[in-house]
Amino acid sequence: MKKCKLFLNVCAALFVVLLASCSSQEEENLVPSSEGNSVRIKITRSESPETRAGAAVSTPVGTTKALEIKKGGHLFFVNASGNITKYVRVLGSSEGAGDNETTVQFTDIDNQEGGVIKNVPSASVKVHIFLNLPAAVSNQLIGKSSGPFSVIESNVVTAVDLTGGGIALGVDSVAVSGSGNLTATTGNLGGVDYALEAAFNLTAIASRIEIVQITTAPASNGYFIKSFDLTGIFINNYYPSVTLGGTLGVLQNAGASLTAYDETHGQFFYRTQTAVTTLGTYLFTTGATQNGSFGTYVSYNAPTTYPYVSAGLGNVWGYNIFPNATASADLVPHIIIRLSNVVVSDGTTDYPYDDDQFVTVKGFLSGGSPVTQLQRGVVYQLGGSTSAKFEITFDNLSPQPETKPVNALVTATLVNWTTVNVTPAY
Numbered sequence: 066m067k068k069c070k071l072f073l074n075v076c077a078a079l080f081v082v083l084l085a086s087c088s089s090q091e092e093e094n095l096v097p098s099s100e101g102n103s104v105r106i107k108i109t110r111s112e113s114p115e116t117r118a119g120a121a122v123s124t125p126v127g128t129t130k131a132l133e134i135k136k137g138g139h140l141f142f143v144n145a146s147g148n149i150t151k152y153v154r155v156l157g158s159s160e161g162a163g164d165n166e167t168t169v170q171f172t173d174i175d176n177q178e179g180g181v182i183k184n185v186p187s188a189s190v191k192v193h194i195f196l197n198l199p200a201a202v203s204n205q206l207i208g209k210s211s212g213p214f215s216v217i218e219s220n221v222v223t224a225v226d227l228t229g230g231g232i233a234l235g236v237d238s239v240a241v242s243g244s245g246n247l248t249a250t251t252g253n254l255g256g257v258d259y260a261l262e263a264a265f266n267l268t269a270i271a272s273r274i275e276i277v278q279i280t281t282a283p284a285s286n287g288y289f290i291k292s293f294d295l296t297g298i299f300i301n302n303y304y305p306s307v308t309l310g311g312t313l314g315v316l317q318n319a320g321a322s323l324t325a326y327d328e329t330h331g332q333f334f335y336r337t338q339t340a341v342t343t344l345g346t347y348l349f350t351t352g353a354t355q356n357g358s359f360g361t362y363v364s365y366n367a368p369t370t371y372p373y374v375s376a377g378l379g380n381v382w383g384y385n386i387f388p389n390a391t392a393s394a395d396l397v398p399h400i401i402i403r404l405s406n407v408v409v410s411d412g413t414t415d416y417p418y419d420d421d422q423f424v425t426v427k428g429f430l431s432g433g434s435p436v437t438q439l440q441r442g443v444v445y446q447l448g449g450s451t452s453a454k455f456e457i458t459f460d461n462l463s464p465q466p467e468t469k470p471v472n473a474l475v476t477a478t479l480v481n482w483t484t485v486n487v488t489p490a491y
Contacts, residue, residue: 101186105262107179138196139206142189143214150186152210181257192263193244199226218310227385243267272388272439275381278448280373284459291410295374297403304387321465388439400426401466409459423466424457
């Protein structure tokens with residue numbers, strides 16, 4: 066009897082061990098493979114909305130470079146709940162090769178075939194990329210491999226970040242972003258099998274306004290601007306910041322205050338003319354080169370018989386701007402031109418002005434229609450062609466900015482980065 070009980074106890078113990086083993090195996094099978102999936106990432110190059118709509122596209126003066134990733138950036142894979150599942154550091158052009166698992170060289174994914182990222186968790190449904198970010202923002206993103214993606218999107222890029230040394234950064238240096246859904250597929254790239262892929266566009270987080278040349282013409286009463294000094298170009302009615310998720314800061318508009326349009330108090334404006342020792346709250350300045358100056362640009366030569374001012378051969382006065390999220394003529398940036406030593410003439414008598422005069426441009430025309438919403442990655446170029454003149458008259462002059470309801474619909478040319486030839490709305 067004792068032997069029988071002992072046998073039953075041994076059997077029961079073995080059963081418990083076997084049951085625990087099966088349970089342990091089942092639980093192990095519920096854990097996703099640590100290796101995950103390999104995902105093919107490809108950056109596509111498609112035309113901007115303006116280009117697809119049939120607007121004239123050309124290479125803008127002074128913006129000869131397209132997209133160049135100098136600073137590298139960050140890839141985030143997220144799941145359906147919006148949580149980060151994997152982080153990959155994107156290396157810039159001078160940072161060498163990546164291992165395609167924790168790091169990837171930008172050129173490996175920015176080519177015709179794309180590149181493969183290995184060991185992406187199976188719960189991932191989307192990928193986001195941010196490149197060329199300012200250092201302070203970029204440092205906040207490094208290594209963020211878990212948690213809500215909304216935390217990443219809450220990081221802020223400011224208008225000051227769109228400047229370099231007090232001048233507007235070129236189109237090759239502005240931060241860009243993109244995102245795409247992961248879709249099931251099969252393939253092999255570079256000897257690596259992949260089961261998912263994502264293709265998406267990269268777009269600059271800003272728009273750009275470029276002024277090539279400002280011309281003058283007679284007013285309807287025959288009066289014309291005989292001479293002037295261009296002493297400042299300011300941007301008013303602009304957004305000072307945007308989050309990586311696309312939330313804009315509060316629209317800035319300082320109205321008609323004269324002190325807002327000088328080199329001492331221009332906190333609401335992209336400053337222009339002479340260099341200021343510290344960037345401070347000023348935003349940006351002159352043209353394509355830091356040595357660009359304003360000085361006296363009076364000429365009676367071609368392209369008109371009236372005075373005009375040019376940024377110089379191959380140069381522009383460029384301004385990087387966060388585009389408005391809602392289509393409205395009231396939310397488009399204003400261009401304030403400050404002129405000094407203005408002399409107006411009726412052809413017989415000259416009338417000099419003692420005070421500075423201002424021209425306010427409150428809108429643009431593209432393809433004959435008002436631009437009510439700027440687009441990311443688009444250059445709006447004024448004065449770059451005979452069909453997109455930035456032309457002012459005696460009627461456009463005012464002793465204060467933003468006071469005359471001037472709708473100089475400047476014709477802009479769109480270019481990709483895309484340039485759009487636009488006309489000013491005075």
